[in-house]
Amino acid sequence: xxxxxxxxxxxxxxxxxxxFPAFAxxxxxxxxxxxxxVGAGYGGxxxxxxxxxxxxxxxxxxxxxxxxxxxxxxxSNLVVGGVTQIQDITTSxxxxxxxxxxxxxxxxxxxxDPVKKTVQLAxxxxxxxxxxILSPGITFNMDKVEGxxxxxxxxxxxxxxxxxxxxxxxxxxIAEMRDGGVFAMSIPLAPYRCPPGPYERACQVANYLKQxxxxxxxxxxxxxxxxxxxxxxxxxxxxxxxxxxxDYQPASNVVGVDAKTKTLKFELRDDFQADVxxxxxxxxxxxxxxxTGLANANGRWAKVHFLNFESTAAKxxxxxxxxxxxxxxxxxxxxxxxxxxxxAAAAIICELSDYPVNxxxxxxxxxxxxxxxxxxxxxxxxHQYNAEEKxxxxxxxxxxxxxxxxxxxxxxxxGWAKNIWSxxxx
Amino acid sequence: xxxMSKIKVAMAAAVMSTAIxxxxxxxxxxxxxxxxxxxxxxxxxxxxxxGISAAGNNMPQISDLTxxxxxxxxxxxxxxxxxxxIMPQLAKGYTDEQINAIAVLLGKKN
Numbered sequence: 001x002x003x004x005x006x007x008x009x010x011x012x013x014x015x016x017x018x019x020f021p022a023f024a025x026x027x028x029x030x031x032x033x034x035x036x037x038v039g040a041g042y043g044g045x046x047x048x049x050x051x052x053x054x055x056x057x058x059x060x061x062x063x064x065x066x067x068x069x070x071x072x073x074x075x076s077n078l079v080v081g082g083v084t085q086i087q088d089i090t091t092s093x094x095x096x097x098x099x100x101x102x103x104x105x106x107x108x109x110x111x112x113d114p115v116k117k118t119v120q121l122a123x124x125x126x127x128x129x130x131x132x133i134l135s136p137g138i139t140f141n142m143d144k145v146e147g148x149x150x151x152x153x154x155x156x157x158x159x160x161x162x163x164x165x166x167x168x169x170x171x172x173x174i175a176e177m178r179d180g181g182v183f184a185m186s187i188p189l190a191p192y193r194c195p196p197g198p199y200e201r202a203c204q205v206a207n208y209l210k211q212x213x214x215x216x217x218x219x220x221x222x223x224x225x226x227x228x229x230x231x232x233x234x235x236x237x238x239x240x241x242x243x244x245x246x247d248y249q250p251a252s253n254v255v256g257v258d259a260k261t262k263t264l265k266f267e268l269r270d271d272f273q274a275d276v277x278x279x280x281x282x283x284x285x286x287x288x289x290x291x292t293g294l295a296n297a298n299g300r301w302a303k304v305h306f307l308n309f310e311s312t313a314a315k316x317x318x319x320x321x322x323x324x325x326x327x328x329x330x331x332x333x334x335x336x337x338x339x340x341x342x343x344a345a346a347a348i349i350c351e352l353s354d355y356p357v358n359x360x361x362x363x364x365x366x367x368x369x370x371x372x373x374x375x376x377x378x379x380x381x382x383h384q385y386n387a388e389e390k391x392x393x394x395x396x397x398x399x400x401x402x403x404x405x406x407x408x409x410x411x412x413x414x415g416w417a418k419n420i421w422s423x424x425x426x
Numbered sequence: 427x428x429x430m431s432k433i434k435v436a437m438a439a440a441v442m443s444t445a446i447x448x449x450x451x452x453x454x455x456x457x458x459x460x461x462x463x464x465x466x467x468x469x470x471x472x473x474x475x476x477g478i479s480a481a482g483n484n485m486p487q488i489s490d491l492t493x494x495x496x497x498x499x500x501x502x503x504x505x506x507x508x509x510x511x512i513m514p515q516l517a518k519g520y521t522d523e524q525i526n527a528i529a530v531l532l533g534k535k536n
Contacts, residue, residue, distance in 0.1 A: 030454065050467065053475075054460055056453075335471055346464040355457035362524065364468050366512060380512050382519020398519030402511070409511055415485030416472045422480040423470040 030352040031058045033130040036119055038109050038288060040065035042072075043135030043321030043337035045096060046424045050345035052100040059349065061101075064121065066108040067164075069093065070425045073194065074334045074367075075417050076163040080171050081204025083373045089163060089417075095426020112292045114314040131348050133309075134294070134302075135320040135337065136286025137162065138193050144255075144282045151259035157277045161193060173276045174205060180215035181275035184264060186254040187222040188282040191301075193322045193332045195229035196379065198222075198280055200369040203234070206242040207372045218246045219274065221264065223253040229331075230369060230377055230401060237371040237405060254279055285323035292317070297325035306391050307357050308347030309340055318344050327392035330383060331365055335416075338424055339363035361385050363392060368413035375405035376413045465524055466531040472512075477532035493533025500525045 037048045040063050048063040070091045078084040096102040111120040112132070119127045140159060142149040151157035158173065160166040174183060183205050187198040202220045209216040227234055227248075238246045249269075256265035263273045284290065284300040294302045294311045302319040303312040306327060311317045321337030330336060340363060347357040366380045381399035383392035402409055455463070466477070469488070474480050477489040488496060502508035503517035504525070517525070 054455065054463060056455065058454065338471055339468060342464055342467045346460050349455075350457060350460060353454060353457075355460070358457075358461045358464060360461075362465060362468055362520065364471070364516060364519065366472060366516070378512060380515045382516055384519070395519040398515060398517075400515040406511075411484050412472070412511065415479070415481040418481035419474040419479055419485060420471045423475045 029354070030055055030349065031060060033060060033352050034128060035059055035061045035131045035133070035348065036127060036129040037061060037063045037133040037135065038065075038119070039135040039137060039286070039321075040067070040070065040093060040096075040104070040425070041135060041137055041321065041337065042334035042420075042424055043341045044133065045070065045093070046338040046341035047133050047135065047318075047320060047345050048102045049096055049100050049424070049426060050342050051348065052102060054346055054349045057101055059352070060103075062103045062105060062127065063096065064105045064107055064109055064119070065093070066106060066122075068106065070421065071163040071167075072334065072417070072421060073161070073163040073197075074420075075370075075413075076160070076167045077197065077201045077204045078370055078373075079163075079167045080160060080174070080201060081208045081373075082171055082175065083204065083207075083370075086168050091421045091425050093425055095422075097426075099426045109288055112288065112317075114292060114317055117316065129316075131316050131318070131352070133318045133320060133341075133344060133348075134286070134289055134292075134323065135341070136288045136323060138283040138322045138332075139285065139287045139290065140281040141284055142281055144188075145279060146256035146265070147259060148257050148279055148281060151257045151277070151279075154259055156259040156262065157257055157279050159280055160278065161197075161280055161283075170276075170278060174208060175212075177213065177216065177275050179213040181213070182217045182219055183209070183276045183278065184219040184221065184272060184274035185278040185280065186252070186264065187220070187224065187228075187280055189223045189253070190228045191326070191332060192280070192283045194367075195331050195333075196234075196367060196369045199227055199230065199234045200371070201278070202246055202248075203237060203242070203369070203371045206238075206245045210242065210245060216245070218242070219272065220246060220248045221252040221254060221266070221272070222248065222250045225251050229367075230379055233377045233401060233405070234369075234371070237377075241372065283322070285319075289319060289323045294319060295323075301325035306385060307343075307359070307361065308351070309344040318348065320344060327383065329381060329394040330363075330392060331367065331381075333365055333367055335367060335420065336363065336365045338420060339365070359385070359387065361392075366416065368409060368416060370410065370413065371405045374407050374410045376407075376409040377402040377405050378409055378413075462527045462531055466528045469528060469532065473532075488532055489534060491533060493529040496533050497526055497529035500529065 051059045072089045107121040158166045158170045160170040206218045253267045285295045309318045322332040343361040350357045386393045503513045
């Protein structure tokens with residue numbers, strides 16, 4: 001945009017304070033840019049909101065999302081365990097629209113043209129963009145487990161790893177299981193969405209069974225060699241609170257599912273038959289990221305420039321959240337997606353305002369896991385940008401874990417939830 | 427309002443085109459303001475947007491503290507002289523300058 005020409009024109013129109021045209025020019029190029037955000041989860045919704053608030057509501061932001069409401073994956077294990085209801089983890093998008101002026105479109109994206117810089121919606125509408133943010137979450141690689149796609153479609157094997165109807169349905173399966181039955185869950189090889197999530201789920205299901213079906217068991221088949229997050233803490237809880245209920249089996253990779261007999265088949269061990277199956281599949285970047293050719297880290301995740309989360313494969317397309325190839329020590333969490341979104345939003349506002357982007361961005365992670373209905377353990381980390389290595393690095397001496405599960409952190413966990421939902425969707 | 431009528435239009439037209447009844451400040455944020463707001467935004471996940479908590483008794487309301495109080499507490503967490511669950515771990519990840527910038531933005535406005 002030709003700033004000098006514009007400044008001349010507005011100076012003629014205003015005839016007043018000479019500093020004003022400069023602001024008007026910056027504001028105008030920012031206002032003229034069409035910014036589209038795809039996916040209103042922890043990453044996309046936060047990006048849309050902060051694009052508006054950091055630009056004093058002058059940025060033109062359209063947020064495309066097929067779902068009517070924001071349903072949080074974090075805390076959803078409490079719904080699986082029957083401790084809370086799906087309404088308690090559901091938030092309206094109204095705040096984003098009414099309070100922040102984000103334009104929301106209820107639709108999904110079928111195709112992106114990075115050359116023409118257009119986004120095509122499932123409805124057929126084609127929308128041009130100057131800046132595009134993709135935060136589509138994850139794709140489940142069902143084909144890695146033989147029979148899984150069919151089992152999932154038949155409602156036999158739910159994953160409930162995208163919060164929503166499956167979360168409620170999984171709790172129902174557990175609630176209807178016979179006393180003395182077995183709930184068998186499987187965990188894919190890392191990296192996957194939410195490292196401690198599966199272990200929290202094991203606790204929640206065990207907690208429910210202990211109270212309602214005390215003869216029942218929870219089998220945890222983990223493809224990983226050991227618990228991938230808060231290992232010592234979870235194992236201590238399992239020994240102290242769920243002895244005889246939770247049976248943790250590492251290095252057990254599920255390769256097939258027989259939906260009719262509810263049997264899990266493994267690479268190296270005998271088949272296992274259960275009453276309720278919860279196979280958490282291997283994951284990769286959201287389909288849109290993959291289809292647009294941006295999953296350039298082993299074909300699974302999108303590499304990004306960490307100062308602004310721009311894809312290394314396409315200019316003016318920024319990728320957030322679980323879809324990215326993370327920096328060292330950076331988890332795939334909702335909290336992190338929200339933090340990344342703020343860095344990206346600030347960088348985009350700076351780029352559109354002809355400012356240098358922030359050379360020292362910071363992101364944090366705080367992850368709370370409920371080991372029963374009220375006690376929580378956390379893991380926290382702080383990541384500062386390292387200019388030499390061009391990535392985020394955890395700060396030595398910072399971050400850490402809880403010493404043990406405690407109820408105070410259970411209170412803070414709900415505080416985190418209420419505040420991050422408010423921060424994310426208005 | 428007087429400013430608006432004098433401007434004619436590049437500014438007014440831009441405001442109209444977004445078609446929402448929200449205030450658009452005539453003065454955009456400077457780069458430094460954006461950097462500092464970004465820093466303060468790292469606290470929002472637990473403490474609420476702009477440090478204003480929407481979580482009742484589930485989280486301390488830091489916007490009730492003055493900026494000196496926030497800065498002092500953060501530095502104490504960082505030095506290990508103040509007890510906490512998470513804050514001692516997080517405070518150690520920020521520089522003193524970052525802590526100061528955050529405190530100034532999130533502290534109670536006098």
